[in-house]
Amino acid sequence: MQSPLIIALDYAKLDDALAIADLLDPATCRVKVGKELFTAEGPLVLRALRNRGFEVFLDLKFHDIPNTVAKAVLAAADQGVWMVNVHASGGRRMMEAAADILEKHSMKTLLTAVTVLTSLAGSELAEVGITSTIDEQVERLAQLAQASGLDGVVCSAREARRVRQCCGDDFLKVTPGIRPWFAAANDQQRITTPAQALDDGSTHLVIGRPVTQADDPSKALAEVLREIEGH
Numbered sequence: 001m002q003s004p005l006i007i008a009l010d011y012a013k014l015d016d017a018l019a020i021a022d023l024l025d026p027a028t029c030r031v032k033v034g035k036e037l038f039t040a041e042g043p044l045v046l047r048a049l050r051n052r053g054f055e056v057f058l059d060l061k062f063h064d065i066p067n068t069v070a071k072a073v074l075a076a077a078d079q080g081v082w083m084v085n086v087h088a089s090g091g092r093r094m095m096e097a098a099a100d101i102l103e104k105h106s107m108k109t110l111l112t113a114v115t116v117l118t119s120l121a122g123s124e125l126a127e128v129g130i131t132s133t134i135d136e137q138v139e140r141l142a143q144l145a146q147a148s149g150l151d152g153v154v155c156s157a158r159e160a161r162r163v164r165q166c167c168g169d170d171f172l173k174v175t176p177g178i179r180p181w182f183a184a185a186n187d188q189q190r191i192t193t194p195a196q197a198l199d200d201g202s203t204h205l206v207i208g209r210p211v212t213q214a215d216d217p218s219k220a221l222a223e224v225l226r227e228i229e230g231h
């Protein structure tokens with residue numbers, strides 16, 4: 001079975017990202033390229049990671065008009081990424097356009113949608129005009145993403161159980177905000193340990209700083225792998 005772990009390579013320089021990637025084993029994790037690294041270094045990063053045997057999640061969280069997002073998603077798929085994502089709050093037509101273009105071009109790239117960022121607390125949702133609870137908003141957007149033809153959502157592990165109830169086992173629950181016992185929360189609000197996240201129904205765990213910023217990244221990763229072993 002493929003490992004559920006996705007390591008977030010949040011760096012400004014390709015060399016720094018590759019130095020960490022070279023400590024990782026594609027058999028035990030995938031890697032994630034986000035806005036900082038991709039903006040700084042571009043598609044070269046994706047090729048370098050794929051050449052090392054990694055499946056890559058390109059986490060650019062597209063959020064724009066349907067035509068623009070669909071073309072961007074296709075461009076990502078053309079780079080051979082394993083997964084790409086959009087913001088579910090871009091709406092049904094935007095998500096459908098993204099899903100449709102991948103299907104039309106027979107692309108196998110998985111498409112997921114961000115529901116509510118794991119850095120947000122309930123009180124902050126109201127500030128942006130959303131009066132639902134986080135759970136309600138995640139469920140609403142997960143159902144919309146599923147109806148729009150997406151493969152899954154990005155949410156916190158705290159909502160994974162609820163997403164499983166409304167969207168089923170096969171719908172992906174990609175969960176950042178993973179914090180092993182030894183790690184600080186940083187700017188994340190809705191955090192969960194790796195083992196708890198899997199127990200709650202996460203299909204993929206995204207973990208960055210607890211590994212990449214650890215004094216000994218290999219030791220930190222080994223600790224995470226030990227925790228999720230057998231789950």
Ligand SMILES: O=c1ccn([C@@H]2O[C@H](COP(=O)(O)O)[C@@H](O)[C@H]2O)c(=O)[nH]1
Nearest residue numbers: 008034116117118176177206207208209
């Ligand atoms: O809701 C979201 C969506 C994406 N992310 C991304 O995941 C990693 C988390 O990194 P940590 O260092 O483990 O906090 C990061 O790249 C975010 O951009 C997220 O955290 N929450």
